[in-house]
Amino acid sequence: MKENPNPLSFQARINPDDFLPASNEEKQSLVIMRESVSFWKDGVRRFRKNKVAMVSLVIVIIIMLFSFVVPAFYPYSYEQQIRGSEHLAPMEYSEEEQARMDNGEHVFPHILGTDKHGRDYAIRVMMGSRVSLIVGLVAAAIILIVGSVFGSIAAFFGGWVDIIMMRIVDIIYTIPDILLIVLLSFALKAPLEQLSQAPGFGWIQVLGRNLISIFIVFALLYWGGMARMVRSQILTLKESEYVTAARALGASNARIIKKHLLTNCIGTLIVTTTLQIPSSIFTESFLSFLGIGVAVPMPSLGSLASDAINGFNTFPYLLFIPAVLISLIILSFNLLGDGLRDAFDPKMKN
Amino acid sequence: MVKYILKRLGMAVVTVWLVATLTFFLMNMVPGGPFLSEKAVSPKALKALEAKYGLDKPLFEQYLTYMGDAVHGDFGDSLKQRGRTVSGIITSKFPVSARLGGMAVLVAFCIGVPLGCISALNRGKIGDNIIIVIATCGIAVPSFVICTMLMYVFGVRLGWLPTLGLSTWKHYIMPVLALAFYPTAYITRLMRSSMLDVLGQDYMRTAKAKGLNQMVSLFKHALRNAILPIVTYMGPLLAYTVTGSFIVEKIFTIPGLGSEFIGSITNRDYTVIMGTTIFLATLMVFMNVVVDIVYKLVDPRIKLK
Amino acid sequence: MSEYLVNIEHERLSFFTPAGEVKALNDVSLHVSEGEVLGIVGESGSGKSVTAYSLMGLTAHPGKLLGGTLDFNGHRINDMSEKEMQKLRGNEVAIIFQDPMTSLNPVYTIGNQIREVLKLHTDKTKSEIQARAIELLELVGINEPEKRLKQYPHELSGGMRQRVMIAIALACEPKLLIADEPTTALDVTIQAQILELMMELKDKLGMAILMITHDLGVVASMCDHIAVMYAGNIVEYGTTDDIFYAPKHEYTKGLIRSIPRMDSKEHERLVPIEGTPVDLLNPPKGCPFASRCDSCMQICLREKAPVTFFSDVHYTSCWMNQKAELEGGSKK
Numbered sequence: 001m002k003e004n005p006n007p008l009s010f011q012a013r014i015n016p017d018d019f020l021p022a023s024n025e026e027k028q029s030l031v032i033m034r035e036s037v038s039f040w041k042d043g044v045r046r047f048r049k050n051k052v053a054m055v056s057l058v059i060v061i062i063i064m065l066f067s068f069v070v071p072a073f074y075p076y077s078y079e080q081q082i083r084g085s086e087h088l089a090p091m092e093y094s095e096e097e098q099a100r101m102d103n104g105e106h107v108f109p110h111i112l113g114t115d116k117h118g119r120d121y122a123i124r125v126m127m128g129s130r131v132s133l134i135v136g137l138v139a140a141a142i143i144l145i146v147g148s149v150f151g152s153i154a155a156f157f158g159g160w161v162d163i164i165m166m167r168i169v170d171i172i173y174t175i176p177d178i179l180l181i182v183l184l185s186f187a188l189k190a191p192l193e194q195l196s197q198a199p200g201f202g203w204i205q206v207l208g209r210n211l212i213s214i215f216i217v218f219a220l221l222y223w224g225g226m227a228r229m230v231r232s233q234i235l236t237l238k239e240s241e242y243v244t245a246a247r248a249l250g251a252s253n254a255r256i257i258k259k260h261l262l263t264n265c266i267g268t269l270i271v272t273t274t275l276q277i278p279s280s281i282f283t284e285s286f287l288s289f290l291g292i293g294v295a296v297p298m299p300s301l302g303s304l305a306s307d308a309i310n311g312f313n314t315f316p317y318l319l320f321i322p323a324v325l326i327s328l329i330i331l332s333f334n335l336l337g338d339g340l341r342d343a344f345d346p347k348m349k350n
Numbered sequence: 351m352v353k354y355i356l357k358r359l360g361m362a363v364v365t366v367w368l369v370a371t372l373t374f375f376l377m378n379m380v381p382g383g384p385f386l387s388e389k390a391v392s393p394k395a396l397k398a399l400e401a402k403y404g405l406d407k408p409l410f411e412q413y414l415t416y417m418g419d420a421v422h423g424d425f426g427d428s429l430k431q432r433g434r435t436v437s438g439i440i441t442s443k444f445p446v447s448a449r450l451g452g453m454a455v456l457v458a459f460c461i462g463v464p465l466g467c468i469s470a471l472n473r474g475k476i477g478d479n480i481i482i483v484i485a486t487c488g489i490a491v492p493s494f495v496i497c498t499m500l501m502y503v504f505g506v507r508l509g510w511l512p513t514l515g516l517s518t519w520k521h522y523i524m525p526v527l528a529l530a531f532y533p534t535a536y537i538t539r540l541m542r543s544s545m546l547d548v549l550g551q552d553y554m555r556t557a558k559a560k561g562l563n564q565m566v567s568l569f570k571h572a573l574r575n576a577i578l579p580i581v582t583y584m585g586p587l588l589a590y591t592v593t594g595s596f597i598v599e600k601i602f603t604i605p606g607l608g609s610e611f612i613g614s615i616t617n618r619d620y621t622v623i624m625g626t627t628i629f630l631a632t633l634m635v636f637m638n639v640v641v642d643i644v645y646k647l648v649d650p651r652i653k654l655k
Numbered sequence: 656m657s658e659y660l661v662n663i664e665h666e667r668l669s670f671f672t673p674a675g676e677v678k679a680l681n682d683v684s685l686h687v688s689e690g691e692v693l694g695i696v697g698e699s700g701s702g703k704s705v706t707a708y709s710l711m712g713l714t715a716h717p718g719k720l721l722g723g724t725l726d727f728n729g730h731r732i733n734d735m736s737e738k739e740m741q742k743l744r745g746n747e748v749a750i751i752f753q754d755p756m757t758s759l760n761p762v763y764t765i766g767n768q769i770r771e772v773l774k775l776h777t778d779k780t781k782s783e784i785q786a787r788a789i790e791l792l793e794l795v796g797i798n799e800p801e802k803r804l805k806q807y808p809h810e811l812s813g814g815m816r817q818r819v820m821i822a823i824a825l826a827c828e829p830k831l832l833i834a835d836e837p838t839t840a841l842d843v844t845i846q847a848q849i850l851e852l853m854m855e856l857k858d859k860l861g862m863a864i865l866m867i868t869h870d871l872g873v874v875a876s877m878c879d880h881i882a883v884m885y886a887g888n889i890v891e892y893g894t895t896d897d898i899f900y901a902p903k904h905e906y907t908k909g910l911i912r913s914i915p916r917m918d919s920k921e922h923e924r925l926v927p928i929e930g931t932p933v934d935l936l937n938p939p940k941g942c943p944f945a946s947r948c949d950s951c952m953q954i955c956l957r958e959k960a961p962v963t964f965f966s967d968v969h970y971t972s973c974w975m976n977q978k979a980e981l982e983g984g985s986k987k
Binding site: 551552553555556557558559560561562563570571574575648649650651 | 711713738740741742743744745746749750752754757758759760761762763771772775776807809820823
């Protein structure tokens with residue numbers, strides 16, 4: 001019925017030495033443990049395995065190189081208007097430049113052509129990406145700080161403090177944001193101009209008044225989502241049993257916050273912040289498109305696209321280039337954020 | 351249930367009132383005024399204009415007067431468009447935006463939900479990857495880019511669709527597509543992750559163990575649970591979309607509420623700003639109440655308190 | 656072959672995860688006769704649930720049956736299409752899961768979820784189905800069945816929900832009931848009630864039960880036969896008495912030693928099994944229990960032990976038995 005092994009065949013095959021006890025070392029050598037990896041190492045390993053996220057990271061780095069490093073070596077500047085070179089197609093030279101080249105002079109090509117004021121478009125696109133990236137990064141940082149401070153205060157104190165603070169978030173959500181943005185940019189005009197005259201605040205002029213007011217708008221309006229997320233995270237963590245366990249073992253508040261709350265929140269925080277970058281870039285391009293973004297002659301990708309719309313039947317590439325670039329930047333940051341979430345959000349394992 | 355709805359509506363009124371108050375004072379605190387931009391206005395004429403609309407009175411008095419009138423449904427006359435009432439402007443512009451927005455939300459829902467489901471069911475396969483890539487691109491492309499691309503391809507290059515105005519059904523296609531683009535992509539992503547979550551639940555295993563076929567267990571057991579996050583998203587989405595997108599209305603020159611609102615803000619048309627803001631806030635808050643009630647209908651675990 | 660209700664022979668099953676092939680089942684053979692209660696005991700990850708799920712065609716996504724045959728009630732499960740399996744599930748073979756809190760769909764009433772199975776597998780009329788649903792709830796000891804049918808899962812306690820799960824499982828009077836740790840998630844007092852209910856229903860309906868558990872107390876009181884699983888292998892199989900009073904595998908012995916006993920002497924300590932289970936991504940080539948075994952020998956490190964039979968229904972694979980045979984001369 002069952003393959004009943006013939007004992008004799010075993011005796012023939014088996015050497016009595018085989019039945020000697022095995023030592024502990026020999027036994028342990030069998031245990032092939034999967035190397036135990038820390039949360040971070042494990043996350044990094046998973047992230048590096050994620051091809052899409054790695055490609056996005058590379059794209060983000062390349063775009064950053066082009067917007068922060070390359071302009072320093074570029075032969076044209078973003079505000080320099082070259083007479084006679086208006087509306088050149090990509091790689092086209094104006095008559096004057098052609099003449100100079102015939103004289104043996106080297107003229108750097110207009111890789112992406114020029115705009116209607118004769119400004120080299122490639123450098124403008126690079127500067128535009130720089131502005132968009134700065135907006136994205138700074139705004140995300142501001143939102144991270146304001147949102148997490150607000151959210152953690154609400155969660156920490158709880159009770160009516162929490163209720164009032166969360167109602168404030170609701171109300172800010174309900175007011176049409178475009179109204180607040182426009183009003184704020186009007187309201188901030190005069191004070192910022194005054195401030196930029198004051199000693200020590202000259203940098204406001206450099207950055208551009210509008211850029212500053214965009215940051216302030218972000219700081220005032222868009223932290224609601226972050227605050228809600230941080231609050232709910234902390235509330236769940238506060239209730240979780242390992243925190244109770246840590247408290248029961250006599251851990252101090254500081255230790256609980258540092259060791260348990262922070263380490264558990266930080267993955268989600270990083271992910272949310274990364275995903276905030278594209279949405280800030282998105283909003284900035286929208287504002288620039290409306291004409292309340294960065295100040296001329298400083299370009300942003302949104303304002304470049306907006307400027308190009310008027311003539312886009314004749315010069316469609318002037319629109320396509322910044323449009324594609326905005327989409328590419330937002331896409332890469334989104335995919336990067338998704339990759340980070342898959343790698344670092346403990347709840348997303350499996 | 352009735353008690354709950356009444357309570358929520360009461361809270362909604364408070365929220366709208368807070369929003370209106372905040373907007374009123376913020377608007378007035380900002381330097382400049384409705385009549386400053388007009389060139390040929392002498393100081394005397396300015397005074398007269400301000401007196402006519404009561405703008406010379408103390409701010410708090412203006413506030414009380416406005417709120418008193420607003421409670422009675424009188425939102426005043428437009429400061430800039432002579433002879434038109436704010437209510438008149440809203441009732442003439444809102445239906446245009448609402449029709450476009452409503453269609454866009456419908457399109458987004460009808461495409462996004464099935465796509466998300468298909469994607470989740472084919473997790474990791476080629477179809478899933480294609481859908482994810484398209485959806486992620488969809489949330490990455492700003493609406494003005496979509497609008498101009500659509501216009502360039504279908505309006506200018508191919509000449510299939512008219513580009514300006516809203517006179518025939520053909521005029522609706524591009525603006526609706528442009529409006530629906532982002533929410534479709536977003537709903538697809540949301541639906542996919544929610545569906546994946548539900549498919550991993552124990553009760554789906556129970557459904558299979560009962561001998562249900564995949565279609566029944568999908569439609570009966572998974573969909574109703576997976577749709578919950580979409581319901582939450584639909585409320586604010588609907589409120590935002592039916593009030594009109596400035597960008598879409600500007601590019602396709604559609605006379606909707608969105609462009610009206612932006613115009614009023616840049617012109618400092620105080621009464622129109624206030625009227626539209628109150629309208630938008632009311633719609634938003636009302637939608638949230640509706641969402642909560644729908645949520646309760648779909649998910650019996652939710653207790654309305 | 657057909658003398659058994661369930662006959663699994665040499666089943667091999669692996670999960671193909673991104674990290675590699677996890678060999679969940681390595682040559683598992685077992686059988687259940689009609690009306691018999693077979694307990695499968697083992698620690699988490701030993702393959703108990705995987706074995707049972709594969710019998711119902713419920714193997715989760717990256718899992719793949721690599722070899723062996725599964726027979727149930729005259730059907731060859733290996734060859735059956737998904738459609739044919741659907742006719743079997745919930746009808747001839749039913750299952751109760753570990754966690755009643757999550758196994759019922761939260762958005763449908765209890766009644767809806769019970770009627771669903773009846774609609775699927777019987778051609779009763781609406782009123783007959785309703786009557787049967789009420790009868791089922793009474794059968795599993797739920798009072799006020801009409802009222803309960805209209806309630807949602809979240810309105811019931813854990814024990815109640817498990818009773819509902821049992822009602823759903825028994826709706827079509829299956830030949831085999833698979834109980835996957837049915838009491839693990841319940842309070843101790845409720846556990847006893849549920850087990851008692853299951854035994855009572857078994858006697859009433861005459862079905863066979865495949866009881867998966869890591870609780871030796873549960874198997875001792877309920878089962879006719881016990882299969883002890885370790886790392887995807889059945890290391891010992893026997894009647895309940897064989898396993899408890901004459902365990903032959905070192906792992907089984909360890910398990911029995913780790914149960915508290917009423918008759919133990921004062922201050923006698925329980926003996927835990929040291930070490931951790933093997934990693935099924937890299938199973939050792941010798942005996943899987945070798946690294947934790949106190950009596951581990953040289954050969955255990957290198958080779959899997961052959962099966963030794965002590966009676967027709969009691970067998971084990973442990974080299975210690977070979978050693979005994981060698982020393983004491985051939986028994987047969």
